[in-house]
Amino acid sequence: MSAATTSLALRRRARIFARARRSPWALRIGVTIVVVYALVAAFAPLLAPYDPLAQDVIHSLAPPSGQHLLGTDDLGRDVLSRLLYGARIDLPLAAISTGLSLLAGTLLGLVAAYFRGWVDLVLSRLIDMMMAIPAYPLLVLLLFMLGQNMWSIIIAFAVTGWVSYARLTRGQVLVVREQEYVTAAKLGALGSLRVMLKHILPNVTNQVIVLWASDMIMAISSIAALGYLGLGIQAPTPEWGVMIADGQQFLLTNWMLAAAPGVLIIVLGVGLALISDSLAGRSGRQ
Amino acid sequence: MSGNQVDAVTMRDVTVSFALSGGSVLNRNRPRLTAVDHVDLTLHRGEALGLVGESGCGKTTLGRVLVGETIPDSGEIRADGVVLGRRRPRDERRRVQMVFQDPMSSLNPRLRVGDVLAELLRVHRMVPREDIMRRSTELLASVGLPERFRDVYPTMLSGGQRQRVSIARALALEPTILVADEITSALDVSIQAQVLALLLDLKARLGLTVLFISHNLAVVRQVCERIAVMYLGRIVEEGPTEQVFADPQHPYTRLLLSSIPRLSGAPLAAPDTPDAGAVQQTTGCRFAPRCPLVQPVCTEHEPALIGPGPERLSACHFSFGQTPALLAPAAAGNTQRGIT
Amino acid sequence: MTTDPLLAVDGLTVQYPGPDGDVTLVDHVTFDLAKGSALGLVGESGSGKTMTLRAILGLLPPRMSVSGSVRLDGYELVGRPERALGRLRGRRIALVPQDPMAALNPIRHIGSQLAEGCRLHLHLSKSDAKARVLEYLHRVGLPEAEQVMHRYPHQLSGGMRQRVMIAMALLAEPDIVLCDEPTTALDVTIQAQILRLLQSVCADVGAALIFVSHDLAVIRQICQDVVVMYAGRIAETGPVSSVFADPRHGYTASLLRSLPDVDVPEAPRAIPGEPPDPRHPPSGCRFHPRCAYRVDACPDLKFELAVIGPGRRSACIHAVTGLPEPDEPTGAEAFAAEEPAGPDLPPDPPDVLGPLAPEAMHR
Numbered sequence: 001m002s003a004a005t006t007s008l009a010l011r012r013r014a015r016i017f018a019r020a021r022r023s024p025w026a027l028r029i030g031v032t033i034v035v036v037y038a039l040v041a042a043f044a045p046l047l048a049p050y051d052p053l054a055q056d057v058i059h060s061l062a063p064p065s066g067q068h069l070l071g072t073d074d075l076g077r078d079v080l081s082r083l084l085y086g087a088r089i090d091l092p093l094a095a096i097s098t099g100l101s102l103l104a105g106t107l108l109g110l111v112a113a114y115f116r117g118w119v120d121l122v123l124s125r126l127i128d129m130m131m132a133i134p135a136y137p138l139l140v141l142l143l144f145m146l147g148q149n150m151w152s153i154i155i156a157f158a159v160t161g162w163v164s165y166a167r168l169t170r171g172q173v174l175v176v177r178e179q180e181y182v183t184a185a186k187l188g189a190l191g192s193l194r195v196m197l198k199h200i201l202p203n204v205t206n207q208v209i210v211l212w213a214s215d216m217i218m219a220i221s222s223i224a225a226l227g228y229l230g231l232g233i234q235a236p237t238p239e240w241g242v243m244i245a246d247g248q249q250f251l252l253t254n255w256m257l258a259a260a261p262g263v264l265i266i267v268l269g270v271g272l273a274l275i276s277d278s279l280a281g282r283s284g285r286q
Numbered sequence: 287m288s289g290n291q292v293d294a295v296t297m298r299d300v301t302v303s304f305a306l307s308g309g310s311v312l313n314r315n316r317p318r319l320t321a322v323d324h325v326d327l328t329l330h331r332g333e334a335l336g337l338v339g340e341s342g343c344g345k346t347t348l349g350r351v352l353v354g355e356t357i358p359d360s361g362e363i364r365a366d367g368v369v370l371g372r373r374r375p376r377d378e379r380r381r382v383q384m385v386f387q388d389p390m391s392s393l394n395p396r397l398r399v400g401d402v403l404a405e406l407l408r409v410h411r412m413v414p415r416e417d418i419m420r421r422s423t424e425l426l427a428s429v430g431l432p433e434r435f436r437d438v439y440p441t442m443l444s445g446g447q448r449q450r451v452s453i454a455r456a457l458a459l460e461p462t463i464l465v466a467d468e469i470t471s472a473l474d475v476s477i478q479a480q481v482l483a484l485l486l487d488l489k490a491r492l493g494l495t496v497l498f499i500s501h502n503l504a505v506v507r508q509v510c511e512r513i514a515v516m517y518l519g520r521i522v523e524e525g526p527t528e529q530v531f532a533d534p535q536h537p538y539t540r541l542l543l544s545s546i547p548r549l550s551g552a553p554l555a556a557p558d559t560p561d562a563g564a565v566q567q568t569t570g571c572r573f574a575p576r577c578p579l580v581q582p583v584c585t586e587h588e589p590a591l592i593g594p595g596p597e598r599l600s601a602c603h604f605s606f607g608q609t610p611a612l613l614a615p616a617a618a619g620n621t622q623r624g625i626t
Numbered sequence: 627m628t629t630d631p632l633l634a635v636d637g638l639t640v641q642y643p644g645p646d647g648d649v650t651l652v653d654h655v656t657f658d659l660a661k662g663s664a665l666g667l668v669g670e671s672g673s674g675k676t677m678t679l680r681a682i683l684g685l686l687p688p689r690m691s692v693s694g695s696v697r698l699d700g701y702e703l704v705g706r707p708e709r710a711l712g713r714l715r716g717r718r719i720a721l722v723p724q725d726p727m728a729a730l731n732p733i734r735h736i737g738s739q740l741a742e743g744c745r746l747h748l749h750l751s752k753s754d755a756k757a758r759v760l761e762y763l764h765r766v767g768l769p770e771a772e773q774v775m776h777r778y779p780h781q782l783s784g785g786m787r788q789r790v791m792i793a794m795a796l797l798a799e800p801d802i803v804l805c806d807e808p809t810t811a812l813d814v815t816i817q818a819q820i821l822r823l824l825q826s827v828c829a830d831v832g833a834a835l836i837f838v839s840h841d842l843a844v845i846r847q848i849c850q851d852v853v854v855m856y857a858g859r860i861a862e863t864g865p866v867s868s869v870f871a872d873p874r875h876g877y878t879a880s881l882l883r884s885l886p887d888v889d890v891p892e893a894p895r896a897i898p899g900e901p902p903d904p905r906h907p908p909s910g911c912r913f914h915p916r917c918a919y920r921v922d923a924c925p926d927l928k929f930e931l932a933v934i935g936p937g938r939r940s941a942c943i944h945a946v947t948g949l950p951e952p953d954e955p956t957g958a959e960a961f962a963a964e965e966p967a968g969p970d971l972p973p974d975p976p977d978v979l980g981p982l983a984p985e986a987m988h989r
Contacts, residue, residue, distance in 0.1 A: 180392035184455060187353055188406050189379035198405075202396040340813035341784075444900050445671075474670040475840060476916075479884040479896035486893070501813060504888035528891065545818035546888050547843035549870060554818040554847060 027278040033271025041087035048081035052238040061254055073246065073257055075236075082238035083260055089239045090265075093150060094219035097157030102212050104158065105165025110204075112166070113173035114196050123166065130163040139222070143231055153232055157219060168211055172204040179203075206279065213276035217269045224265055240265055292367040294463055294495035295329035295352065300361030302347050321347040322358070323519035326591075329463070334489060334496040336510035336527065338503055338542070343516040345499045349465045352497060353384045365463055380410060383456035387468035389448035393440035399426070399451050400436030406458040425454040429484060446477035450484065457488070464489075467499045482509055503542060507531060512597070515539050518572045521591060525598040535593070535600035538573045571602070579604060630700065631658035632801055632834055633682070637694035638704075640677050640686065649905050651677045653858040654694065656931070657851075659802065664828070664835040666845030666866065668881075669855035672901045675838045678855070679804055682836075683719060684711035698801070717747045720795035720833075722824075724807040726787035730779040737775025740794050747798045762793040765830070767823055785816035792824060796831055803828055805837045809844065821848055842885060846870060851937065854878050857902050857912040859929060864938030874934055875942035876917040879949055895954070911943065918952035919944060 040047060049069075056076035064071045070079040112123040139156050146152030176182060177200060185199045226232030227241025235242050240261035247257025302322040322344040329335050337345045350356040352363060354374050363370045365381050386392040394402065403422040407413055413421045423433045429450040440448055449469060456464060466485065470478040486509060489496055500506050506513055506527070513530050515523040515538065523536040534540045545554060570585040571577070577584065583603055593599035594606055640652035652674040659665050669675040680686050682696055684703060696703040698718065703711065715721075723729045731739055737759060744755040756775075763771035766789040779787060788808060795803050805824065809817040825848050828835050839845055845852055846866055853863045854877065862875035873879040883895040899916040902908055908915050914924035924943055931939040934946055944950065 179394075180386040180388055181394040183355055184384070184386065184392060184452070185394075187355065187379065187382075187384055188409070188455075188459065189374075189376040190405065190409050194409070199394055199397075203394070340815065446900060474901070475842075476670060476881060476884045476897035477900065479886070479894045480898070482886075483893070483896050502886075503814075504886040507888055507891055508886045508893050531888075531891075541815055543888065545814040547818070547821070547841070547847045548889065549843050549846055549882065549885065549887065551846045551867065551870075554822060 030274030050078035050081040052085040085238040100158035101161030105162035109166040109169025113170040334510040336506035336513040339516035344519040380459040383461040384465040535605040633659040634697040664849040666849035666852040673855040674858040720800040862940040874940040876919040
């Protein structure tokens with residue numbers, strides 16, 4: 001009896017959450033969060049009160065005050081400024097690397113599924129192979145090989161990331177290409193390129209964008225994790241993961257140092273998740 | 287055959303097989319299913335030929351071969367006397383167009399009706415650039431749709447309207463031959479009759495040759511001058527529609543005709559025969575396992591598609607009041623058309 | 627006709643809340659089903675025939691509201707809690723769906739799926755259930771029943787799957803079998819077999835049949851009575867033979883004339899236009915914009931089923947007098963699209979429900 005009522009209550013709560021995610025507000029809130037981050041990244045030099053790299057050892061580890069809204073770190077750098085500048089690192093890195101993955105993966109998946117035959121065979125085996133290799137060790141290996149800078153991070157993420165886009169697109173295109181409107185376009189002798197880009201691709205982009213939004217979350221937390229581990233962006237660059245790692249030793253006295261970048265990552269993740277979920281709900285209802 | 291005039295379509299000895307699932311793509315000896323098995327078919331200019339049979343008989347595959355969507359293993363397809371090869375150039379493709387069965391999947395949900403028509407007209411340079419809008423409107427008008435449908439997305443259309451748009455799309459390239467694959471089977475009855483009337487009108491006005499693929503014999507009877515019945519990849523009976531309906535020669539055609547529910551309420555003759563394809567028959571007549579008239583000869587020798595004239599054929603040992611042709615050994619294996 | 631009917635549907639109305647007020651999908655549908663008889667429910671998409679079937683089963687989506695009355699042996703079904711209805715479904719009312727592939731679990735053997743229903747509804751032991759399943763598979767003309775039990779749905783042909791569905795529906799020897807276009811997806815030769823089977827097996831078990839179809843000829847084959855529906859309302863009802871021989875509603879007559887007849891080479895007469903959008907039904911008789919028998923009073927006609935004979939009723943203005951000569955459309959009009967639903971009106975709004983799935987029956 002009580003088990004039944006709890007399960008009922010749980011189900012009701014799950015339903016409320018499901019409805020909340022599907023409401024138009026979810027998408028609006030998600031988009032607002034991401035846009036705010038993007039604006040901060042764009043205008044960080046105007047918004048930040050200090051140079052994120054300027055040290056002031058005398059005022060190190062200062063608590064929040066009128067002068068330093070979020071205090072200073074162990075080298076006396078202004079935490080707020082470092083956080084704002086951090087958006088210029090984490091956001092574009094994640095966007096570019098996932099964007100490259102998306103472009104490469106989607107095009108490969110599209111071509112393979114459209115032409116089938118040996119192109120598809122080669123790509124499918126490649127996908128299987130990539131799936132068999134754990135992503136993180138590969139990522140770390142690539143970073144060691146390429147050196148730890150922005151471009152090698154982008155390349156490393158693109159090399160490991162395209163697989164999921166290729167897999168998704170290939171599966172979707174295999175379905176769409178059998179639709180009669182695609183056959184009709186082929187019978188109209190419109191040319192393979194046109195059929196692929198105009199008649200097939202627009203019908204799979206929804207799912208790709210949903211994947212991209214959730215992939216962004218993964219990329220941002222991975223970049224932060226790599227920075228935290230010292231494998232990605234290197235200090236003193238104001239990268240959020242690096243900041244968490246640096247602030248960790250002062251958790252008991254100045255917990256803000258580690259918590260603030262953490263909160264920023266979580267809020268951005270939630271924003272992207274809201275976008276991803278509400279888009280997925282939309283395409284699911286179509 | 288009508289003398290000097292070239293037939294609209296001739297298909298000779300067309301065979302299509304598909305690899306069955308399982309096994310690697312690289313394995314060339316995968317089991318294959320023969321969907322169309324050495325089929326000959328001719329469409330005269332301006333006629334509608336009804337291709338009927340149950341699901342899986344190969345009628346849709348044959349239609350897709352004609353439009354060039356499916357590449358046959360062997361055989362020759364000519365349209366207006368021109369051999370259609372494996373890779374068809376643009377204006378050969380234009381010649382044969384198709385209208386599909388499912389109005390829900392035959393239009394791209396992302397493209398407006400007008401865009402679909404305009405794209406075809408532009409890519410094929412059917413009309414000068416400045417006339418594209420006018421021509422699109424004209425095409426819509428020819429299928430009974432007003433001009434404002436140019437700006438409408440397919441999701442806003444009903445099944446019947448979608449089917450009209452499909453027809454307009456096929457006509458945009460001014461084909462001489464139209465393959466209509468079950469174009470009414472997904473529509474409500476009241477709408478079916480509209481679409482059929484439209485098709486007949488266009489056929490008469492534009493002189494189209496139509497391959498009308500359908501499982502519905504009643505519809506075929508209204509639309510087609512000639513009819514070909516397919517069973518498991520082979521044509522088993524062929525002839526002028528009225529002759530086939532009045533005097534069906536193949537037992538399969540008779541079974542089809544007697545299975546149709548009648549408004550008069552006449553009881554159905556439906557022997558509980560196994561489903562097509564449920565029984566594999568390697569030798570003899572493919573219909574033998576379901577045939578009510580089966581004789582020993584039927585399971586041993588496959589009957590040839592023969593008849594009293596080149597246009598009236600049946601592939602049964604007992605057609606046209608005959609004794610099995612195989613009793614005369616000379617005729618055995620004779621697949622030539624017509625008995626002389 | 628004096629005995630109480632097995633199923634009495636009275637004033638059944640189904641509505642769903644739309645953005646501009648309630649939309650009525652089924653509007654005061656009334657009919658009786660006698661024990662062991664067969665009733666056909668005919669109409670085009672959007673006529674409300676499937677919705678009526680769902681309302682009888684109590685399987686409407688949550689947003690829909692039902693009013694009126696559905697009585698099974700005098701027991702009111704409308705407004706009953708789901709638990710009470712669940713007990714009836716499968717045991718007293720069974721369903722044969724249109725698409726068995728969607729209705730059968732693809733990853734379970736046929737045998738275990740059928741036996742489950744038996745054990746659930748009839749509380750049979752495992753071995754008794756198996757014996758009963760075997761018996762019914764034989765009864766629906768599957769001689770290799772033992773093998774069929776161990777097959778998966780995709781290993782059976784379409785006709786065999788539909789036979790399995792019929793066996794499933796009849797296992798509990800229900801009083802009523804509801805059929806939702808069960809032969810539409812089948813080839814004609816198989817359709818003929820399935821229709822004959824349905825008739826004979828239902829007679830065996832003594833079950834009454836409600837057969838939903840858009841195909842008048844199929845209804846003619848297996849039903850004694852017919853209810854013709856248009857845009858949510860009953861247009862005409864009565865014994866099949868007399869309704870088809872002497873239709874007393876413009877819609878019935880038009881529908882009959884639009885059917886191609888395999889025995890006649892004559893072209894059928896199309897009905898112009900399209901079924902109406904349920905959100906904006908035409909005034910008066912809802913068929914009047916498409917009707918060839920229309921008179922001036924039709925757009926103002928009050929909906930009322932007039933009794934015109936034993937068991938026969940019609941809502942047509944010509945119900946009592948009989949239909950006049952039709953006003954035939956000529957030439958291009960015969961295939962011209964009537965002023966179509968505007969781009970601002972997406973058609974088929976309520977048809978988002980998907981096929982009726984029998985798992986729902988065992989909920």
